Amino acid sequence: MNNLVMPSLETINRLEANREELTTLVNKEVRLERKLRNMPSMQTMKEKEFLYKLALEYYKGQGLIFDAGLYLGVSTLCFGRGLKRNPHIGLKNMLQKPIQSFELGICTAGIANKINQIYPDILKMREGDSFLPILRSNIKEVQSLTRLYEGDICHWLQKIPEALYEIAFLDVLKTATVNDSVVSKIFPSLIPGRSVVIQQDFITPNLPWIQISMGYLKEYFEYLFTRSASTIYLNTKKIPKELVSKKFYDDFTLEESLALFAQSYPSDLDEFGQYKMELAKGLLIAYKTDINQGIKHLEGCRSQYEKFAQIKPWIRSVDDQINYARLLHLSLEASASS
Numbered sequence: 001m002n003n004l005v006m007p008s009l010e011t012i013n014r015l016e017a018n019r020e021e022l023t024t025l026v027n028k029e030v031r032l033e034r035k036l037r038n039m040p041s042m043q044t045m046k047e048k049e050f051l052y053k054l055a056l057e058y059y060k061g062q063g064l065i066f067d068a069g070l071y072l073g074v075s076t077l078c079f080g081r082g083l084k085r086n087p088h089i090g091l092k093n094m095l096q097k098p099i100q101s102f103e104l105g106i107c108t109a110g111i112a113n114k115i116n117q118i119y120p121d122i123l124k125m126r127e128g129d130s131f132l133p134i135l136r137s138n139i140k141e142v143q144s145l146t147r148l149y150e151g152d153i154c155h156w157l158q159k160i161p162e163a164l165y166e167i168a169f170l171d172v173l174k175t176a177t178v179n180d181s182v183v184s185k186i187f188p189s190l191i192p193g194r195s196v197v198i199q200q201d202f203i204t205p206n207l208p209w210i211q212i213s214m215g216y217l218k219e220y221f222e223y224l225f226t227r228s229a230s231t232i233y234l235n236t237k238k239i240p241k242e243l244v245s246k247k248f249y250d251d252f253t254l255e256e257s258l259a260l261f262a263q264s265y266p267s268d269l270d271e272f273g274q275y276k277m278e279l280a281k282g283l284l285i286a287y288k289t290d291i292n293q294g295i296k297h298l299e300g301c302r303s304q305y306e307k308f309a310q311i312k313p314w315i316r317s318v319d320d321q322i323n324y325a326r327l328l329h330l331s332l333e334a335s336a337s338s
């Protein structure tokens, strides 16, 4: 780790002011307009409100907004509607569209099901179908502020020019490859003391590369707070490019990965969050050692699970996670032998 780059006094002052502003902002009451409230989304109301408030009050046009993993576009619309009412910026003078949005737009079985439930009499989507027409139509009203990159984000990240990012909303890090590609391109372009990163999938049981990356970069971020599954950070120091050109899930041993994973824990993680982290850790152990070690770790989570199963019957059970770990293991074996 590069400990030598210390934040400047100017950055420290900026950091303090911005920390205070964000802490006030997160607690500020705002009622989203009906369209934003009712729009189908995989985020909670609190998460949507925070994106809207960031664009409305925090954003000062010092960099772009990186908005990745849109599904039907609620993050883009929250940012866009917020920007339209933001008193600090002159949208007409902007050289570039401030919201840079990325979406693959291809239905997984789960997404197809969700969309069919939203439009029961109109659409019959299947796995593999494109949902981009729905997304384009949903975010049309903010198209003058938004550049939509359709397709695989890894492809686009190799093409887009360097830029600064004042806000980065990450709901796209669903594979280790996408994680590496986003972290290596975007994190060195954050503005120290200013840029906010929203890790929408942090408190999630199945994407352990996110925890490893944030643990590895602990000294470059200050954890601020959690909104539902999202953890929110301020960037504290310039992130050197060479530091993040890595394969976060593959380049570390199990011991190193577990240490980084532990370093990433938010200071105020509640018991339910801890349960989800333990599930993610089980996948990490299965990936780095063997499936039996991973299952052994997951078996140890049963008492935690039982505590929540009554009050949150929808949560992922230990058995579901063991099945999921077995499936991942089989697909890894299959790709290794092909």
Ligand SMILES: C[S@@+](CC[C@H](N)C(=O)[O-])C[C@H]1O[C@@H](n2cnc3c(N)ncnc32)[C@H](O)[C@@H]1O
Residues within 6 Å of the ligand: 040, 041, 042, 043, 068, 069, 070, 071, 072, 073, 074, 075, 102, 103, 104, 105, 106, 151, 152, 153, 154, 171, 172, 174, 178
């Ligand atoms: C959990 S959903 C996003 C939910 C959305 N932020 C919301 O609040 O409703 C993740 C999205 O990432 C997109 N995605 C996954 N892999 C991608 C990739 N390689 N490039 C671009 N988008 C991708 C998926 O198509 C999906 O829409």
